Amino acid sequence: MSDDIKIGIYLCEGCGIAEAVNMDELEQAVANQYQVAKCQRHAAFCSDEGRAVIEKDVKDGEVNRVLVAACSHRVMTDRFNFDGAATVRANLREQVAWTQPPQDEDTQAFAKDNVLMGIAQARTCDLPEPHENVVKSEKILVVGGGISGLTAALEAARAGHEVTLVEKTDQLGGWTRKWSKLIPSRPPYRGLIDNPIEDIIKAVEENDKITVMLNTLVSKTSGEPGEFSVTLSQGGNETEDVFGSIVVATGWRMPDDMTPYEKYGLGKIGNVISGVDFEEVLKNGLEHEGKKLNTIAIIIPCESEAMPYTSGVADRIAIKQAIQVMDADPSAMVYVLHDNLRAHGQAEELYREAQEKGVVFMKAMVKSASEGPELVIDDLLLGREATLTGLDAVVVQTGMMPNSTNPDLPMAEKGNEFLCDDVNPRVPITINGQPAGDGDEVKAEAAGDGEEASAVTPDCDPENPPLPGGPILNLQYRQGPHIPILYNGFIDSHYICFPYETRRTGIYVCGAVRKPMTTAEAKEDAAGAVLKAKQAINLVKESRATHPRVGDLSYPHFGLDICTKCRRCTVECPFGAIDENEEGYPKLNPSRCRRCGTCMGACPVRTISFKNYSPNMVAEMIEAVEQPDPFDEKPRIMVFACENDAYPALDMAGINRREINKYMRFIPVRCLGSVTLMWVSHALEKGYDGVMLMGCKSGDDYQCHFVKGSAIAKERIGKVEETLRNLMLEPERVSFEEVSIADSKRVVELLDQFGEQIKGIGLNPFKGF
């Protein structure tokens, strides 16, 4: 096979490359490399004329691997895409021409190394072949019959899909049935609107494409996008069906623990009612227990006192209800007591409306409540304590608890540890190289080669999970029956970039189970989730990846012949894509796979690889860089840069013409989760003076596009110290940095700082061996 490899190198001279680099010298240095069939130069390969040059070579069979040495691989992807030949890129523009002094010895070396790495990559990378796939159903399952579920069902039907809508109670509409009026969602964002829930329910019931199943729970779900096998239980009556994708809209419930609200008198003192019950009073024209209310205090509890979080929903509902009172009786006196009033976005208009109508907003902490009702408050704006007397009623806004699990069901027997699969890296604390604390476990599971310590396991207590109840979908996955939550019980949904995604591919989430939201927001959310559900079916039909590597055809291959059944891949996969077969070997569900390569980075025997991304490929690229003579005192530092944020930030540094440290060499990686520690040790053995991992932010506010790839990498790298000591190397030679896409200035500084740090340590003693 390798005899057939014919690499064509296309050295572009445009965009300032030829001004910065001696192209003749570069061509001489790379044209005669092993398996290089052709090396051509052009003023602009991205032009029609330049592209035709490459196309002709591929068509004539002169080359079957294309290496375009020009701009970053992140741009011109459509231009440099040739049928029948795997195409790789060497970055001479953003990384060299735009960030290095022109016609300099080190600039020349930089350019040469980038092309050499490209040759190594071209040699070891093949065209991906799509995996086998049969989509069995394009039906969409919607779980939950509240405003989110109803809207999702209607949107999915409008988009041409058959829908089954399951609802656990005996009627549709959920909480929204209770609401009197709703917050406006359109300009001018003033004036409350009528509750449309009856019309929406009617539309769902009349829709031919929607099958409504009341009193129904999902008792079992297996398979993958395109072929989810779901068992539905309607009053003990089980039926099976196949769905293309699933939308979870299970909504919210009142807090399981209402005792924090007793402080405000809720449930203890007469005429103290919850915000939810107050809706009924508003429907009845302010009449409560036979008395017309006029003077009302509405309390928005602060987060530390009631719920651990606050979202602004209670605030907006308080404003809405206050307006309703003033509309019903302009002589009313309404006090909204808040710590911080959150009137997000357009709700500012609602706040103004309430002010205009004479609602009094008071930044005040309620100290106690007594019969009357009377409230002793600490008025933070007047800076004094006061008593609110003469109140007809006190309304307490309560929190929203997500139904990420079903509290009516018993706890699942196994797999609860994956309910809260923590995205926070737990870097072991080491003292003089010896692990402190839970070191026993680390040692016991240490792999034979001493490079990796243990699988990065979820740290959620399986006996005492953070949410009560049983699973919503009861997934038959290796990683348990739950859809993982992030914190405060809400389903993990990549809040920043991809809000409707869950960590189970093909299953999308919307409404208050994702985050607290109002009716209008839930409707918008439902439409978004349905679009994702539809997109998933369409992509899976073509064996392509869903978010974030949308359209990718490559997928991981498992060399089971040397697999040790260590289960790291099945445990660490952020998306639960890998199950285990009866013999305990990993079994990939390719439609669930997001192609991040976290399994590849986890595998201690490195038998997981993609056609165009593999441990071997990167190892070859590491070796391709020429190490300068030790006497030149020129360090080389390998940077594994995540393609999602770190590499774009580096490109941006190039666009901004910031000088990048000339001793750095960069290899883009799909996710830091795919980085195997072998690459780190390999680089150090080959004489690199330092290694840096540059990826996305981890933690509760993670930005990792693969949710926990960055956290896993951080945890793995925390265990690399021992490996380095075995090599008699300083642990400071390895660095881990989290950057965002906007950090184009900071990345340059980080590289310089690390360069200085390496200089301080001195050159790698392995250099030259």
Added chain:
Amino acid sequence: MKFTYYPGCSSEATGRHLDESTRAVFPELGIEVEDIEDWNCCGASVGHIGGGPLPQLALNARNLANAKKRGNEHVFTSCAACYLNTHRNNLAIRDNEKKRQAAAEILKAGGEEPYEGDLKVHHAMEVLVNFVGMDKVKERVTNPLKGLKVAGWVGCQTVRPFAETDDGGHYDTYEDPHFLDDITEACGAEAVDYKPKTNCCGGSVAVMKPEKTLHLMKLLLEEAEKAGADVISTPCPLCQTNLEMYQEAINKKYGTNFNIPVVFPQQLMAVAFGMDPVKDAALHRNTIRAEKLEKMAKK
């Protein structure tokens, strides 16, 4: 162009040099000045307390009705408080039905015709900005004030709350007005960067309780000194008087040694136009004499 002019009470006392220099300079720029016949006090910033809101309206309605008789469309005044009151009450009469009726009744009691708020009221500075223009000022300069460093101190009520023109829009900004520096530079002097350009001197509170507001004026003087100013230029008669009058008290209280002349932009213009330093620029009326400016004046 003919403008009806409202000199205001200070024109006959502490602000005589403002009045004199205004009357000297404006005709040079093509603005004919015609006084309101038998004008009265505007009520300043305390009239509403001493008299009440409607009696204060009465003062201004009388002035406006008398101004109307002049037959000019535009009225201007160079005093900040006069401008604020006349402008505000003019707008109130124009836009507020209740106020218009009250004004009509009040005027009737004085045997006057009702006034509808149709005059346009301007500050002298706005007249310079919008009706004259800096180019014309520059054109008229025959004696450029080369080397004179001027701190432009706009103060409060010249731009606040009404830096607006009568046709909507604003003749300058509230926070960082430029007109004063533009006038300085049109006169050939150098406008230094003066940070507290819209700071308050204490206004009438400075008159009644100087000890409470000396720190405000101290800051104004300090910053002018820091900026290297030879003189401070201000369009407001009360600002000018306060800052000039209290320098000795400030020096006594804070152990400082301020002796910075405070002049009006009209005085600068009069000198730059080569006019008489006494008759036109009225420089002899400054109690802290602007010696550098006086030296520049054509004798």
Added chain:
Amino acid sequence: MTAVPTPSRTYDLSFARWVRENVEGGDKLNMCMQCGMCSGSCPNGQEMDNGPRKLFMMVRAGLKDEVLSSSTLWECTSCYRCYVRCPRGIPVTTIVQHLAALAAKEGYAPKNKVENYFFSKAFWWSAESFGKTDERLVTMKYFFSFGFGEGIRKALDNLKIALGMIKAGRMHIGLPHTIKNKSQLKAMIAKAKELEQKG
């Protein structure tokens, strides 16, 4: 004008609603969001017992007596910085000034021996008597509002300034300047006062 209501309990809104209806600019008072831009911008804030922000909250809290005896009303220099900066377009200066007028009318000011009140009265006396402000007489009348001895002391304190002004021709000696048609002005002011009483 209806009588100013006295709230029966804290946070009773009757006073706030009266202010909204009857004080110039008060109709915007509802819109205050307590950001504090006004108090933070005030050049004389350190002399006030409550900044305008707090004063407005006190109006809402129905603290009528505290509001109308607040020194805030009398320390305002009318610089209008709060007015132009208020993000909610509340004419802060106007409201403070008119609350001061209200306090004066309701008899809160003399009780508190406030300088601004004396000064305002002296000023108005001149404006009403002569149609013009005679700064000299206003100042003297103001000085002597504090009593004869205090008046002499204050006058002597300012003697040097006065002499300087006289020398520069900015203070005249002799009869005050007056308008010609004093009787007309008198009739108009009488009418205005009558209208104001009617409300």
